[in-house]
Amino acid sequence: MRRLQSTRFLRGVLAGCCLLSAAVQGQVVVRMATNMGDIDVELYDEAAPITVANFLNYVRDGDYSNSFIHRSVPGFIIQGGGYTSQNDGYSRILANPPIVNEYDPSRSNTRGTIAMAKGGDPDSATNEWFFNLVDNAANLDYQNGGFTVFGRVLGSNDDTIVTNDGDSMAVVDAIAALATVNCGGAFTNLPLIAPTICQNITQQHLVIISGIREILNVQGDLASMEDFAGNSVALSAVAPATFANVAVSDNPSPVDAPEGVTFQEGLFSFQVDGLTPGGSTLVTLQLPAGYTPNTYYMYGPTPDNQIPHWYEFAFDGQTGAESFGNNFVVLNFVDGARGDADLTVNGQIANHGAPAIAIVPTPSALPVLSVAATDATATEAGLSTGTYTFTRTGNTAAALAVNYSVGGSATSGGDYTALGTQVIFPIGASQVTKTLQPVQDTLQEPNETVALSLRQSASYTVGTPASATITLTSNDTITRTVTVAATDRIATEAGLTMGTYTFTRTGSTAATLTVNYSVGGSATSGSDYIALGSRVTFPIGARRVTKILKPIQDRLREPNETVVLRLRQSPNYAVGSPGSATVTLTSND
Known part of the structure; x- marks a missing residue:
């Protein structure tokens, strides 16, 4: 033939x-939309079918929406796909069952390739992936049965697909050039767009992947x-x-x-x-x-x-x-x-x-789209669902695909079943609905929101309202209690001996927990001691965390002073006793 x-x-x-060269191994291209620029990735769906299908399952379920690059090692890799960001913390992406390793020496871990992350078991890859910043073949091709390369970054210097004005690899390199902080656990090399200390990190500091979508699929x-x-x-x-x-x-x-x-x-x-x-x-x-x-x-x-x-x-x-x-x-x-x-x-x-x-x-013939929350509350109690209703005005003689984005404080896949990114009006239909299905769990959570916003398209005009929000309520009684104690009650300038506050929580440790507090006392923050911030986070599985009070050495003649830390109330936990703790700061002048 x-x-x-x-x-x-x-x-x-x-x-x-431009045409693809003979070296192309796939006919699926996805676009990662990040706050550093778009990254276009060609997937090797023919050479690594199991791995690509696994990756696309997460993409199509919206699991990578609002995820972030959580690891950056210059001269080695940047890694993502593990965690999503909320305004006040992060959540782990729920993993599907691990897949069979598809490493093949014809697909080596060279610069610009994407591969699945995994543990010590060769067949343990699930949702995390990484981009190779350099040629890592001598290392990664021989560890744990080899790390499976399942695609590569595309850019303006390629002789194959060119999908945007810029070089996607330049975006990857720009992310790798960011300064990192060590926040412990999975975040020992966390890249930040805006440098700050770990306790103050929010979405504006992270490299956010707002979503990944397929921009090309050939079958x-x-x-x-x-x-x-x-x-x-x-x-x-x-x-x-x-x-x-x-x-x-x-x-x-x-x-x-x-x-x-x-x-x-x-x-x-x-x-x-x-x-x-x-x-x-x-x-x-x-x-x-x-x-x-x-x-x-x-x-x-x-x-x-x-x-x-x-x-x-x-x-x-x-x-x-x-x-x-x-x-x-x-x-x-x-x-x-x-x-x-x-x-x-x-x-x-x-x-x-x-x-x-x-x-x-024919812009005059374009339908006008709007969306509303016609059932604006969903709850875990009885798994009561919420409903978004999409309405179009104008010509209904043809089917119409409408695209949308999903945000809010609730977590897709953890708090509710993923909503996808598109709804289709059948021929003749002026309204369609999308159901928000809560996920029942035992986590103690405040009310959260799921916000759906229409995306612009040449196929329709976005009218008003263009977004709708459903409130997701939990039926789990808050039983977590947090206390604080001064486990090292004296701090002194002599030898810069430090004080210690120990926070303890009871109840479930299955999720991270952020605890807020205020700081007072007779000592002055910034001149008598290094500022303590205003919150501390319990990692998954942790019952205790500590905060160190570090005095500042000076030559002022001062009496003993105090630093009082008081827990603030929150819908996420109850403040137990003791709810405050005092460290005494002594001077050697």
């Missing part, structure tokens, strides 16, 4: 440029991708033809386009395999709703003009575009005929130019 290859520009939708004779406006574009072929080397780029057209034709939404290319020399095939382009194709342009040589040029790819009975629909067009290709850049019957169409579809947008 021979190969048919084509490259095409879509005016107002997509347009064609046989079907392919789907995301254009640069966030819209979905699909390809379908007629068997036995199959797609390969599908790529999206926002590069400009290679030469000036015909008057009135623009390529504002990027470049797009694909290749069709499975044809015999001189064979023909049909390819259908499915475009975003609200766009009506009325002609088709291509850039390249033609039988009557060997110099590459723009020409209208109108159907001539053999090749060209026909069957224009409200949001699709059918393209007729013949190997070696018009539309094939080499004009040779060799089983391969290699179009190095820029096809374009002239598209007429």
Whole structure:
């Protein structure tokens, strides 16, 4: 069987440029949206199918939303996929069962690759992953049966897919260049955008991954991708033809386009395999709703003009575009005929130019979308659910996919079943609903929120309200009690002897717990002793944590002074007795 290859520009939708090289091992690309920039990653779905399927399960369930890079070792790796961030702390991502190791020496731990993290067991990988900053093959290819590489970072210096203006590896390197702090446990090398001490870390300090989504997926004779406006574009072929080397780029057209034709939404290319020399095939382009194709342009040589040029790819009975629909067009290709850049019957169409579809947008026909919480409370008690209701006004003659993001203080997968990122209106429907299903647990928690916000799209207009919030209540009685005592009650400037406050909690230790406190007494923070902050966090499994009072050496003549630490009330715990503790600060002057 021979190969048919084509490259095409879509005016107002997509347009064609760069092809994947023969070294490409996958046809799935995901985009990690971080507060340092986007990272586009090609996944090796054919070479490492188990590992890629496991990773995509977490992606499609939204488990990596609001996760953060929790480990950075310059000259080695950066690691993520383990924890999500909330305003006042973090949660561990719930792990699915471990998978079988798929390490293969043909996929080595070289710079720019992504691999699964694991423990001592070769078959222990679950949800955590890392990017190799350098060539780590000599080390990681031989530990624990080898670390499974299942993809690689894409960038503007690649000879393969180019998916955005910048170099994704530059984003990875920028993260690796951040200063780190040692907060203990899994966070001994925690990178911070804004340096601070461990007790004061919030989301604004972390490298946050707001979400990971698929922007390209090729499966046989079907392919789907995301254009640069966030819209979905699909390809379908007629068997036995199959797609390969599908790529999206926002590069400009290679030469000036015909008057009135623009390529504002990027470049797009694909290749069709499975044809015999001189064979023909049909390819259908499915475009975003609200766009009506009325002609088709291509850039390249033609039988009557060997110099590459723009020409209208109108159907001539053999090749060209026909069957224009409200949001699709059918393209007729013949190997070696018009539309094939080499004009040779060799089983391969290699179009190095820029096809374009002239598209007429119909913004007045776009539906208006809104969302509301029609059942605004969900609770673990009886697993009472909440409901989001999506409403569209305007034309309902076609199905409509609506994208949204999910935030709030509750944790997806831990406090409620993941909501996904999309809802679909069937033909004729003006309303659809999404149910928020709480997860029953025994954790003592305050009320939390799940906020759903509509995302912009060229397929619809976002109206008001554009977001909705459901409150998630817990039926677990708070039985955790926290106390504090001065277990080292004297601190002195002589030898800088330090004092110690010991915090103790009772009840469940299955989750982290942040305890707030105030500091008073006759001593002065910052001049008599180093500031104590205002909170302390119990790690998972810990019943006791300590806070050290460190005096400041000076030459002032002072009497003994006190530093009093008092626990603050919280819905997350009860303050027991003693609820305060005093350390006496003595002077050697």
